[in-house]
Amino acid sequence: MIRVVLRHEPLQRRILSYLLPIDIVRHIKYYLLSYFYLAMGLCAFGQTPPVDLANISLGDLLNAKIIRSHSNQAAHVAIVEGREGVPEGNLDWKRFHFSLSYIDVKFDGYKKGTSDLSVDNVLWSGPTSGEARTDENFPVVPTKIYQQAIQLKGAYDISEQYSLSLSIPYIQQETEHVSSVPGFDDFTIISEGFGDIEAGVSWLHWFNQNNSLLVNLGLSFPTGSIDEKGRTPRDANQDTQLPYTMQLGSGTYDIKPSIIYTGRAGDWTYGANLNLTLRTGKNSRDYRLGNVYQADIWTRYALADWVQPSIRINGIIWDCISGQDDEITVPGPFPYPAAVTNPKLFGGTKCLALFGLRFRDPEGWLEDTFLEVEAGLPIYERLNGPQPSEDWRFSVSLVLSF
Amino acid sequence: MQPIKKCLLLALGLSLSMSPVSASNDRRVIEENQGKALLIYNIAKFTVWPPEMAPTDAPFIFTLWNDEALADAFQMIEGLETHGRKVRINRQNEDSIPVGCEVIIIPNHQLQLFIKARDELDDMPILTVTTEPNVFEAGAMVLIEVVDDRLSFSVNLGAVKASGFEISGNLLRHAKEVNL
Numbered sequence: 001m002i003r004v005v006l007r008h009e010p011l012q013r014r015i016l017s018y019l020l021p022i023d024i025v026r027h028i029k030y031y032l033l034s035y036f037y038l039a040m041g042l043c044a045f046g047q048t049p050p051v052d053l054a055n056i057s058l059g060d061l062l063n064a065k066i067i068r069s070h071s072n073q074a075a076h077v078a079i080v081e082g083r084e085g086v087p088e089g090n091l092d093w094k095r096f097h098f099s100l101s102y103i104d105v106k107f108d109g110y111k112k113g114t115s116d117l118s119v120d121n122v123l124w125s126g127p128t129s130g131e132a133r134t135d136e137n138f139p140v141v142p143t144k145i146y147q148q149a150i151q152l153k154g155a156y157d158i159s160e161q162y163s164l165s166l167s168i169p170y171i172q173q174e175t176e177h178v179s180s181v182p183g184f185d186d187f188t189i190i191s192e193g194f195g196d197i198e199a200g201v202s203w204l205h206w207f208n209q210n211n212s213l214l215v216n217l218g219l220s221f222p223t224g225s226i227d228e229k230g231r232t233p234r235d236a237n238q239d240t241q242l243p244y245t246m247q248l249g250s251g252t253y254d255i256k257p258s259i260i261y262t263g264r265a266g267d268w269t270y271g272a273n274l275n276l277t278l279r280t281g282k283n284s285r286d287y288r289l290g291n292v293y294q295a296d297i298w299t300r301y302a303l304a305d306w307v308q309p310s311i312r313i314n315g316i317i318w319d320c321i322s323g324q325d326d327e328i329t330v331p332g333p334f335p336y337p338a339a340v341t342n343p344k345l346f347g348g349t350k351c352l353a354l355f356g357l358r359f360r361d362p363e364g365w366l367e368d369t370f371l372e373v374e375a376g377l378p379i380y381e382r383l384n385g386p387q388p389s390e391d392w393r394f395s396v397s398l399v400l401s402f
Numbered sequence: 403m404q405p406i407k408k409c410l411l412l413a414l415g416l417s418l419s420m421s422p423v424s425a426s427n428d429r430r431v432i433e434e435n436q437g438k439a440l441l442i443y444n445i446a447k448f449t450v451w452p453p454e455m456a457p458t459d460a461p462f463i464f465t466l467w468n469d470e471a472l473a474d475a476f477q478m479i480e481g482l483e484t485h486g487r488k489v490r491i492n493r494q495n496e497d498s499i500p501v502g503c504e505v506i507i508i509p510n511h512q513l514q515l516f517i518k519a520r521d522e523l524d525d526m527p528i529l530t531v532t533t534e535p536n537v538f539e540a541g542a543m544v545l546i547e548v549v550d551d552r553l554s555f556s557v558n559l560g561a562v563k564a565s566g567f568e569i570s571g572n573l574l575r576h577a578k579e580v581n582l
């Protein structure tokens with residue numbers, strides 16, 4: 001009986017159910033946090049024993065990247081302070097870092113909990129069809145959502161431990177719809193513009209030559225528009241307010257703390273990240289997007305000096321929207337014309353598997369520059385639905401330091 | 403999408419089962435003092451001491467002259483062997499001239515004392531090493547530096563030979579500067 005049910009489930013869920021007990025799947029958010037702590041514990045594993053370091057060849061030693069010894073940083077500062085005109089720090093390092101990223105995410109299909117729903121399941125066929133209208137069917141259904149962003153990020157190292165950063169995203173979103181509203185059988189809405197600008201300060205701590213911790217505190221400013229309008233079935237004659245998914249910003253000041261642990265053992269680099277997005281207050285449209293809690297574990301392998309494949313498991317938990325934009329509701333017993341206009345049909349838990357390749361020029365002035373390509377898809381999703389389900393995501397980033 | 407998902411999951415499995423068998427590639431990250439300690443240890447390994455060197459059953463002593471931070475980093479090589487002798491780290495926290503060792507590491511704040519003791523040290527089979535250009539210019543035999551986040555070293559070959567040392571040509575070709 002169980003086999004019959006599983007045969008109709010998506011591949012990733014079937015594989016997951018073979019690999020993990022069902023209780024683990026149900027409590028995946030706790031396990032994601034456990035993975036994070038486990039990865040933090042790898043710190044000890046990643047340390048290179050002193051005997052190993054003592055056996056390093058002269059060539060490797062002369063080629064090694066030297067970082068400041070924090071154990072005697074006070075002594076260094078004292079020495080440097082005694083010299084006029086010498087900048088703090090006696091190592092030459094690259095203080096400016098820039099990255100340009102392109103991110104592409106596609107949503108296709110629907111989910112309620114972990115169950116797939118078809119567009120027909122979610123589309124209410126209209127008053128003449130005889131189909132009953134409920135809280136889970138809608139006259140307007142987004143079928144495919146494409147989100148693309150170009151993100152420019154700059155960072156400046158104030159010292160070897162502290163950095164300042166600024167991130168500016170440019171977003172384009174496109175949503176294809178079907179509807180049972182006459183004249184709007186299928187239509188597409190596009191919104192684009194700058195998103196929320198984020199400023200941050202980072203503190204980097206090296207436990208030893210192989211293990212480091214980066215603590216970042218970011219603040220996102222409500223520079224992205226929450227007043228995007230477009231032609232929707234709500235009014236065929238003029239543009240009206242678009243749903244939450246088509247807006248470019250949160251409209252609130254958001255606090256974004258993160259902790260990134262990175263370790264290294266031989267040709268392997270690995271790490272764990274914990275990123276939070278904590279919304280504050282409500283925006284001018286009287287709603288607040290849900291908080292986002294993300295954890296990653298990842299590893300990268302130096303296959304050659306110019307290419308490093310990586311694998312990353314990304315877990316995300318996000319809350320539903322608080323409050324409501326009344327301008328996207330309609331009068332009557334069913335105020336939400338589409339699932340994406342109901343603030344309670346946001347939030348959920350998902351886990352993505354992402355595969356990446358990092359390319360770098362090991363020599364010359366491009367030594368600290370790399371190009372990273374990453375693609376992935378969800379292996380687990382539990383959504384407060386009906387809610388559009390992620391199909392895949394892709395990103396490419398160019399990172400420069402000088 | 404199903405074939406892509408299958409490929410991705412296969413790639414995940416392969417990546418997790420890969421073992422680190424290939425040659426090392428990316429640059430290794432090393433703390434500055436540890437790197438300096440290791441480089442000084444390697445230079446000592448590639449140096450031939452004059453015949454009047456201490457007997458083979460005596461320890462091979464690196465003396466850190468009033469430099470606690472660097473001395474801490476040197477602990478990693480304590481007990482290793484070089485020239486058939488066990489390495490010992492000697493922390494000398496007095497201003498008197500360190501003798502009875504094979505290598506002495508001279509910090510910047512001991513420059514004046516080093517200048518006074520230079521002639522006396524030249525007559526002993528002691529390799530004088532520093533991490534400060536001032537001390538190197540004042541006559542130390544080897545300078546260890548960090549340049550563009552890499553370790554480098556320079557050799558005052560005239561002083562080295564005058565004291566009866568021989569440094570391997572294989573080592574010298576890695577030197578940033580060799581003063582004759």
